[in-house]
Amino acid sequence: MKGTYNVDNKGYYGEFGGAYIPEMMYSNIEELRSKYINICSEESFKKEFDELLKDYVGRPTPLYFAKRLSEKYNTKIYLKREDLCHTGAHKINNTIGQILLAKRLGKTRIIAETGAGQHGVATATVCALMGIECIIYMGEIDISRQAPNVARMKMLGAEVRPATSGSKTLKDATNEAIRDWINNPIDTHYIIGSVVGPHPYPDMVARFQSVIGNEVMNQLEILEGTKDPNYVIACVGGGSNAAGLFYPYLDNQKVKIICVEAAGKGIRSGKSAATSILGKEGIIHGSKTLLMQSKDGQITEPYSISAGLDYPGVGPMHANLYRSNRGEFHSIDDSEAMQWGLNLSRLEGIIPAIETSHAFAILDKKEFKKSDVLVFNCSGRGDKDLDTYIDYFKLK
Numbered sequence: 001m002k003g004t005y006n007v008d009n010k011g012y013y014g015e016f017g018g019a020y021i022p023e024m025m026y027s028n029i030e031e032l033r034s035k036y037i038n039i040c041s042e043e044s045f046k047k048e049f050d051e052l053l054k055d056y057v058g059r060p061t062p063l064y065f066a067k068r069l070s071e072k073y074n075t076k077i078y079l080k081r082e083d084l085c086h087t088g089a090h091k092i093n094n095t096i097g098q099i100l101l102a103k104r105l106g107k108t109r110i111i112a113e114t115g116a117g118q119h120g121v122a123t124a125t126v127c128a129l130m131g132i133e134c135i136i137y138m139g140e141i142d143i144s145r146q147a148p149n150v151a152r153m154k155m156l157g158a159e160v161r162p163a164t165s166g167s168k169t170l171k172d173a174t175n176e177a178i179r180d181w182i183n184n185p186i187d188t189h190y191i192i193g194s195v196v197g198p199h200p201y202p203d204m205v206a207r208f209q210s211v212i213g214n215e216v217m218n219q220l221e222i223l224e225g226t227k228d229p230n231y232v233i234a235c236v237g238g239g240s241n242a243a244g245l246f247y248p249y250l251d252n253q254k255v256k257i258i259c260v261e262a263a264g265k266g267i268r269s270g271k272s273a274a275t276s277i278l279g280k281e282g283i284i285h286g287s288k289t290l291l292m293q294s295k296d297g298q299i300t301e302p303y304s305i306s307a308g309l310d311y312p313g314v315g316p317m318h319a320n321l322y323r324s325n326r327g328e329f330h331s332i333d334d335s336e337a338m339q340w341g342l343n344l345s346r347l348e349g350i351i352p353a354i355e356t357s358h359a360f361a362i363l364d365k366k367e368f369k370k371s372d373v374l375v376f377n378c379s380g381r382g383d384k385d386l387d388t389y390i391d392y393f394k395l396k
């Protein structure tokens, strides 16, 4: 479909997206696809969603003018403070939306996959809130790397099931979750944590996260007298915090879109997660998108110092933003991102998640005008990354 960067009625963003699923999963996906828009448009759904976002998550999150950062880079920089959300990142916006949807579909059991554990924690949180059984699949290696988040999930009453196949990380946990769903199609809903997976997930998650961009429009109008910044900027793992910020601006060409991916140890190092730049068309977890793969089509293991960015694919919305040049893509390596964790801490008193730090590093890569208004999505807080920061900068 020409003229829009949003999803079309078949679940595609340009040539990307769709639902490439095994026969056995068809009924689960079809139930969701045929019902999600109607359920999300019900007045009672919108009321419950909005109330929980307000009183439980703490929305609207502030749009903060970063004065010292703006002075240093001689441009106008605003931070959308998703780091102030309950549980410390934007992921909770999506899990609240999906748990309300699951309840209306009559589901009594929730499953989810998690890599670093952030989505697992956000899912365990909403299951506790609703008193619903919660099973989180997590790679065996990630379980040992991410002990504090495993403890949080258990504290919240979730069962954490190790994925012991393959590389024992996120992609394997996702495969286990899909297998579970196929075996439990009636009572179970699968909460995917980013704008990835088969249609309707990318669109559904983007809609739940669009509260970020919609709030920015209202806040910027009061602060700057216009709803439109010159740039919206976000880090991209699967792409959900970025999709949430970009959503109301997708088809507004006056607002430029910048996506920042993780280059890991460098784009050409073989240890990277710069999926759009390195990726080729392929199918991962039910979606046609750009993904890192070997010549014979095997998925390559991604790497980034930030566990939230090392997914081998990217959501189909972002693949299309890349292919169509609607979005400008940059990749930032581990050391640049780590330095920006320190910069933002010392310039603004905000310790960002390492994922988030990647986005700020573009200030050293690109010139902006004094009159430009930049909105960065401050996707999450750095508490979970303190040990990594401390080791890296030898602050102990």
Ligand SMILES: *Cc1c(COP(=O)(O)O)cnc(C)c1O
Binding pocket: 089, 090, 091, 118, 193, 194, 195, 235, 236, 237, 238, 239, 240, 241, 242, 308, 309, 353, 355, 356, 379, 380, 381
């Ligand atoms: C999970 C996570 C990300 C990456 O996921 P997206 O779906 O690309 O947003 C980015 N920042 C933080 C703080 C995260 O927890």
